[in-house]
Amino acid sequence: MRATLMYGAGDVRIENVPDSRIKNPTDALVRITASCICGSDLHPYHSMDAAAAPARMGHEFIGVVEEVGSDVVTVKKGDLVVSPFAISDNVCEICKENLQTSCLHHEAGFWDGIPDEGGQAEAVRVPLADGTLVKLPVAADSTLMPSLLTLSDVFGTGYHAAVAGGVKAGSSVTVIGDGAVGLLAVLSAKRLGAEQIILMGRHQVRTDLGREFGATGVVSARGEEGIAQVRDLTGGHGTHVVLEAVGYMAAYEQALGVVRRGGVISRVGVPQYEDAPIGFGSLFRHNIRLAGGPAPVRAYIDELMPDILDGKIDPGKVFDATTDLDGVPAGYRDMDQRTALKVLITP
Structure with a gap:
C-alpha cells in the first residue's frame, strides 16, 4: 500500500x-x-x-x-x-x-x-x-x-479550547490564530453563546471565513499594537476568554496582553516553547487562569x-x-x- x-x-x-x-x-x-x-x-x-x-x-x-x-x-x-x-x-x-x-x-x-x-x-x-x-x-x-x-x-480541538476556557452565553472571547483550529474555535465560541468574538489574524480570506463562523471583529495587527486594538474593542478590559490556537511564545504573550482580569487563557496550539510566564507579574496577580491542552x-x-x-x-x-x-x-x-x-x- x-x-x-x-x-x-x-x-x-x-x-x-x-x-x-x-x-x-x-x-x-x-x-x-x-x-x-x-x-x-x-x-x-x-x-x-x-x-x-x-x-x-x-x-x-x-x-x-x-x-x-x-x-x-x-x-x-x-x-x-x-x-x-x-x-x-x-x-x-x-x-x-x-x-x-x-x-x-x-x-x-x-x-x-x-x-x-x-x-x-x-x-x-x-x-x-x-x-x-x-x-x-x-x-x-x-x-x-x-x-x-x-x-x-480540528473542530474538536477548537471546541475544546472554548469548553476549557469556560465560554458561555454572554462571554467575550479573543481567538489568536486564523488557521483551521482558530477558525473553528470561533465557530465553537459562537455555538456556546459568546457575545463578542475577536479574531486575531492577518489573512483576509481566512478572517472573512472567521466572520462567517461568528467573529464580531478582526484585528490584524500583532504585538503591542494588536493588544491595544483588542483592548480598545473591549472598553480597555480585554476579553473574558482567550483561545490561543498557534503555539508560539509570541501568541502566548499576545494572549497575556488581551485577557481580562479574572479571565482564562485556553491553549490548544501545540506549544513550541518550554517555558511560559505564570508568576505574579503575569497570571497570579490578576487571577488569570491557564487552561487547555491536547483536545x-x-x-x-x-x-x-x-x-x-x-x-x-x-x-x-x-x-x-x-x-x-x-x-x-x-x-x-x-x-x-x-x-x-x-x-x-x-x-
Missing part, C-alpha cells in the same frame, strides 16, 4: 510500504476514504531531524472497516468510521472523565507514537478500535464528509456530530484544497506557504 513518510524538514514522500494488518484482538483495519494535513504536521515539516526519519504521517481520517480483531464489538466490516487523533479505550477511569488524550491503557497515545501507521495512507491499523472509532451514519460519498472529518481533530476530541464527537448532520454548521469550509495521495507533498508546501488553509486528501 502507499503512505506518506517524512524524511526530514521539508522532505515529504509518498512510498510503498507493507500493508497494514491486524496485530491484536482489539485492532481494526480501516481502508481510508478521507484524510487531511494538519497544521501541527507543519512543526516537523519545519524542523524534523533526518536522523529520526522516516516517520509515517497523518492523524485525521475517515474510512471503511475492512477487518476487526476477535475482541472488537462496536464496529464491524463495512462500517464507515471516523477516528480521533488520539487512541483510547474510552472506558478507563480517566476516559470516563472525558480526558481520552490521557487514557490509562498501555496501547493508547497519539498516532505519531504508533510505529508504521498513519492516516495519510491507503489503510491503517487502529488499536483499541472499540474505544477509538466512531461509526458514521452516512455513506462514504456523502457531501458532509469534509465536515465530518473535522471531528477527528480529547472523542468526548465531543457525539455532541457535535448532530449539528453537522442537520446542516446547522459547516466546519468543513476550512478545507480549501483537495488532493490525492500523490499531491500530499505539494499540499504540505502549500499549507506551509499559506496558499492553502487546510488540505483534504481523497483516494
